[in-house]
Amino acid sequence: MTLAPLWTVADIVAATGGTPTSETPFTVTGVSIDSRTLIAGDLFVAIRGEAGDGHAYVEAALKAGAAAALVDHAPQGLDPSTTPLVQVGDTLKGLEALGRAARARAGAKVIGITGSVGKTSTKEMLALVLGQQGKTHASAASYNNHWGVPLSLSRLPTDTRFAVFEIGMNHPGEITPLTRLVRPDIAIITTIEAVHLEFFKTTEAIATAKAEIFLGMDQNGTAILNRDNPHFTQLATAATACGVGQILSFGEDPASDAKLRHWVPAADHSLVDAEISGQKITYTIGAAGRHLVMNSLAVLLAAHQAGADLATAAAEMAHFKSPKGRGLRQSVALPDGGDFLLVDESYNASPASVKAALAAFGQVTPDGQGRRIAILGDMRELGEDGPALHQDLAGAVCKTADILHCCGPLMRHLYDAVPAEIQGIWAEDSAALAARLRGEIQKNDIVLVKGSLGSRMATIMSQLLSLPSAS
Numbered sequence: 001m002t003l004a005p006l007w008t009v010a011d012i013v014a015a016t017g018g019t020p021t022s023e024t025p026f027t028v029t030g031v032s033i034d035s036r037t038l039i040a041g042d043l044f045v046a047i048r049g050e051a052g053d054g055h056a057y058v059e060a061a062l063k064a065g066a067a068a069a070l071v072d073h074a075p076q077g078l079d080p081s082t083t084p085l086v087q088v089g090d091t092l093k094g095l096e097a098l099g100r101a102a103r104a105r106a107g108a109k110v111i112g113i114t115g116s117v118g119k120t121s122t123k124e125m126l127a128l129v130l131g132q133q134g135k136t137h138a139s140a141a142s143y144n145n146h147w148g149v150p151l152s153l154s155r156l157p158t159d160t161r162f163a164v165f166e167i168g169m170n171h172p173g174e175i176t177p178l179t180r181l182v183r184p185d186i187a188i189i190t191t192i193e194a195v196h197l198e199f200f201k202t203t204e205a206i207a208t209a210k211a212e213i214f215l216g217m218d219q220n221g222t223a224i225l226n227r228d229n230p231h232f233t234q235l236a237t238a239a240t241a242c243g244v245g246q247i248l249s250f251g252e253d254p255a256s257d258a259k260l261r262h263w264v265p266a267a268d269h270s271l272v273d274a275e276i277s278g279q280k281i282t283y284t285i286g287a288a289g290r291h292l293v294m295n296s297l298a299v300l301l302a303a304h305q306a307g308a309d310l311a312t313a314a315a316e317m318a319h320f321k322s323p324k325g326r327g328l329r330q331s332v333a334l335p336d337g338g339d340f341l342l343v344d345e346s347y348n349a350s351p352a353s354v355k356a357a358l359a360a361f362g363q364v365t366p367d368g369q370g371r372r373i374a375i376l377g378d379m380r381e382l383g384e385d386g387p388a389l390h391q392d393l394a395g396a397v398c399k400t401a402d403i404l405h406c407c408g409p410l411m412r413h414l415y416d417a418v419p420a421e422i423q424g425i426w427a428e429d430s431a432a433l434a435a436r437l438r439g440e441i442q443k444n445d446i447v448l449v450k451g452s453l454g455s456r457m458a459t460i461m462s463q464l465l466s467l468p469s470a471s
């Protein structure tokens with residue numbers, strides 16, 4: 001497959017103010033900051049990050065097929081006069097400049113997504129429904145930070161009709177420069193919840209930080225806000241204060257522009273009856289969970305606002321599947337015969353997302369003697385409220401799980417708060433718990449695995465995917 005040209009050397013020089021070190025003309029078809037995942041034809045941007053200095057990988061990137069590299073100096077061992085390098089003062093600023101230039105030349109409807117949870121899930125769902133109606137570009141993975149956002153922007157092709165960017169933050173002030181790069185036509189704030197409490201005293205303060213997204217918008221912009229969230233008014237007020245022209249909302253609240261009228265949960269999908277901008281519409285979402293139903297309302301409202309056909313977008317929801325680590329379900333064969341259903345929520349966890357995952361898990365009824373087994377790891381970054389927020393999950397666990405296995409010091413608070421008949425194993429960390437799971441899973445069980453990335457629940461996932469026999 002030949003990739004379409006994205007940036008010529010002249011474009012890169014015009015955008016970044018950099019200097020080519022050789023006279024060789026070049027055109028790049030993509031942008032990358034990682035020599036391991038680079039695609040031939042990419043521009044390799046040598047970023048100086050926490051994990052190391054990209055300048056150490058310029059040679060590897062060129063060997064892997066990079067068409068050129070953006071650097072702040074020619075790395076040792078490379079002859080700049082014959083190597084396609086563009087030299088700038090600061091490579092991260094260079095990447096931002098490229099992102100800014102991509103935005104300036106784009107004809108796409110640009111949608112920015114932030115919120116405490118559900119950014120990636122919403123981005124994937126929006127990209128799915130828009131992708132069917134016109135050329136769509138979306139951030140890869142969770143590329144939502146100071147390098148992820150400019151990188152995603154710099155990859156935006158000129159002939160894109162819809163562009164969807166995830167914008168994240170852990171601290172106040174982080175969204176401001178990112179939204180000024182993205183300049184969203186439409187901004188979705190999925191929800192405001194207690195996450196990153198370590199860095200924020202209150203959820204109001206979290207809402208204030210999320211509201212920074214409006215600083216990149218003007219009177220032509222549309223804010224799409226969760227009307228059921230207690231911070232709706234705070235966010236709407238902030239949007240108005242920033243001069244955002246239109247405020248739309250989604251939720252169960254009858255005043256919502258995308259209003260949930262009724263929904264029917266099922267084990268692996270949901271049926272939704274909604275009213276979007278005055279149009280009644282019924283659709284199926286191909287994955288379970290009320291949280292996805294709420295996200296779908298924001299998605300359809302944004303799609304409609306971006307000029308996509310609403311009925312076609314709603315029909316496409318049936319093809320949505322939860323991404324890996326965010327609810328992906330698979331049937332796993334047991335060595336002694338039979339199988340169990342594994343729900344992979346191992347990517348991340350916060351009080352809101354654990355409750356959402358447990359609720360969806362509770363909708364699945366095991367066959368035969370099967371049980372619902374929740375395997376939970378610590379939710380991180382909750383600051384001093386951590387123990388109480390873990391203990392607080394006891395009600396949701398008791399309602400949905402027959403057995404709770406858990407790991408990590410914070411999960412001990414939850415383990416001690418559930419009745420003895422639900423208590424399975426508690427272990428210090430995920431590796432210790434994984435080692436003790438042999439024989440704990442039986443035919444027809446439904447197993448949910450969830451925890452913060454730092455709790456390394458992936459160790460448990462690999463163990464469950466290759467369970468040795470119980471004997």
Ligand SMILES: Nc1ncnc2c1ncn2[C@@H]1O[C@H](COP(=O)(O)OP(=O)(O)O)[C@@H](O)[C@H]1O
Pocket residue numbers: 115116117118119120121122142190191291292294295325326327345348349352353354356357
């Ligand atoms: N609206 C929502 N409310 C609560 N949990 C959600 C919501 N949307 C997604 N989730 C769950 O939250 C976790 C993180 O989802 P993700 O989409 O990766 O969020 P983010 O990109 O904001 O970190 C996943 O377990 C996902 O299933």
Ligand SMILES: [Mg+2]
Pocket residue numbers: 119120141142144166
């Ligand atoms: Mg994300």
